[in-house]
Amino acid sequence: MASLAATARRPLLWLLLLLLAAAANLYWWRLGRPVALPDAPAGRIACVSYTPFHQPGESALDPRAVVTPQRIDRDLRALSARFSCVRTYSVGGGMDAVPRIAQRYGMQVLLGIWLARDAAANERELAAGIALARQYRDTVRAVVVGNEVMLRGELTAPALAAYIGRVRRATALPVTYADVSDFWLCVPANPRCQGFHRDLAPAVSFLTIHVLPYWEDRPVAVGDAVAHVRDVVARLRAAYPGREVLIGETGWPSAGRQRAGAVPSRVNEARFVREFLVWAAQAHVPYNLIEAFDQPWKRALEGTAGGYWGLFDARYRPKFPLRGPVVEEPRWRQGPALGAALALLFALPALARRGWRERAGVAALLLAGDATGAALAAQLRYMGMAERDAFEWGVAAACTLAALATCALIAAALARWLGDGAPALALDCGATALQRKRGGGPGRGLGLARFGWLFGAALVALLLAFDARYRDFLLPLYAPPVAGFALLALTGIGARRPLALEERLLAGWVGASAAVTLAEEGWANAHAWAWAALCLVLAAAVLLPDRIARRRAGAGGPQPAA
Template identity: 50%
Template structure:
């Protein structure tokens, strides 16, 4: 049998004997659709496999760390913002006993709510304390904090390395520099231990007059939160540069890094990506740097603080060296793995493939293996994507309402994907495709546009729900690609309006991220997948109308 005959039979087996030409425009579109389905399934499998690979990192010089921020509010519903919250001395004792194995010192941020017991318990385990006095805009609450802080400092002077009067007060705008100066002088006159104030390093440069009211400067250097975020590869060099800049601005003054660290989860910020691997990378490299210079420092923080997600988004809750259950996130030597249970993503993909096949049986109007293969590929890709979204929800969702809202959104995405996959399978198998209601695509256009607006105008703390929107966006893109150009209906006015805005809004998000965030590029891609078929249908329908 000669080669042309073999090739013809192979093409017929793929596209079906009923096709007039294996290289017709429709068959070429199906070829690209097959390629897209295969790539989506492979991308899902590869992503889960990749985050399960151990990453080689430099070892820390020691597992022991000089000082760490300590807040005990890590259980569900606990927050220092609740004036009635109280942490028992037994819990603080349990925490400090464990922390004393790896840390020489703890930094607290406020008095009251049980935290006044920290110095006494820390002394029991041979630890020192940086005692925090919380200041805000409430003068009465400030007076109570100052009174408690002075009393504790007088009672346990031998335990304290210093008293930190106010934390990022100027950054938040709660007090003026003059008001803050008054509190600093009041505490400094009343205690025998060194007094300082802690804020982001730029605010010390903006208010050098405060240096005369403190015994030493305490600066925060957080490369992830900088106005221009710094990548984890350059983060420690950034810390060294900033520390030298502050020392130069205040010659002869002692400067302490009061907060530095990296989040293990949350949205990327330009080149700064939050992950377990990057947190381990930063901390190890910072400790290597700190070991080479005479520099007092404090790492933020001991335990993850779930309550911070309400103020700082997902990333705010995941700066801990230990998670909220007091389990270490990573070792200080050896490779680090982002997701040890990476195989769960593959299992979700397999489950998705079988779910799509089972649903494809219902009211089937096609036959042949091509339809089943399309369902399996689409189902596997959808399962991997939803598993990715669920993993993000584990970090992001704070309460029952957010879990309910997120699960409903995922369920709607899955139902939409099942509906779209049945249409795609029928078309790939050469059968009769089901009709799709306009409201389905319109609903997803609206949902994507709504979230896009949130990212544009209030996106600092919002995650990118790629896994959620991948299902409808990829599904509608394939349907638009496989649809017969001669039978395209004019999209609804609302669809055309939303589709015209989506790429522009996504481009704005990309510009806000400096074009440095791979996730922002993927987000732009999802917007194009959903918007372009509508715009092409609009154009085709206008051409048909003009020809008629």
């Protein structure tokens, strides 16, 4: 049975190498396929949220940040080709120039006045906003007094209603307040909603709601997202008969973590926006899309997804057309190209070393290199979307290089096993390897690498268990080394020496965390399933060889050195 099992492992290993290389390249091929979507109605889009801090390093949270009129002019000139209106959120930091420049391009403005806890800052915003609304009353369509200030718990409904009344009397323009739909629909028994219906609703000229299916407490998949928006609007109209309802924010992110069945992607953003525009035109619903430009600074607050709600990227390029097919990744060929390059790089040392010129070993290196390169190309793509500053880029680059080095060591071990029948290695775990003063070799390096990835996976699993909402699943980083360690376990490499206690404990937690992740994320989250699968595979790749090694040790079998 043992020889039969050993014989069966070899073709299985070849099959898995082929499948991994094919899957990594198929991933990129699918990213490059045009996806047919409904066309948006012809004509201009009604309105879009505009925040000018869309260049790297800029942040609307910086109290010293000031945007120049030249930047606003460049932004609005680009937006005026597609949009009839912009919604702003503050009049500070140079944003008081927006009405004047919007007037130049024939655009209207939903003028935002930012309110928070600071009463003095509120007074400055109110004074500036009222002055602008009076001066540009032909450009300012309405004044939005406060944005989600009730959601943040920074003002009470009576205090907010008093501010709204002041602006309404001073400007004689329509005045509203913008918040998530749950607050407009909240029950009076909710402490955070006290006075909302009694004091706030009568104070506004019309209701402004935010409906973001991706961010709902129960996220909505993109296929049901427009229907969800439609249902929310219907509920608002039923709760406030005869009152006008403006959708003040709605949209979909083009990148980020999956939430339940809600998947951020360029194609899904295009699908939501197009389907929403079709419905809004048919239902004659006033709306404002979020948002004009991607906002990198929002990633600090809302994770990767927070920075990718824009219809334009930071370089003024539309992220997708409003008509015709949409491609998720126009540069998709870079993934297979990196796979091919890394395949050659992995195989070169084998060709240069006399003992590795067997065709099987070289073929194994080519397949492993191709799979690794295509997979790590996905990690590079992710880094370009997720990392915000030099520190994050440095950490991500170090981890990516570690993944590459780990996969190179694994590929070499697999090539020896498949090519020249070299004996399996004994992997030392981290603590054991560091305690040994002599020895080394590939078994020691692989043991340290396995311990490092196991420790990292345990840490990520811990963070996902207790603080998951804005954290990404690090799938493209962990998939290559985890797959490699699984292949090593299949060969029997690592089954020659029992593990230290700390490595067994880490592996046990990583495996158990898969159930925790699925319980928290829900069964519809494919990203959560993929991460759970990686955790289970990594735990199995560590614990199963350890079990074999302990059985051998109990039977008095030999324990060869690395």
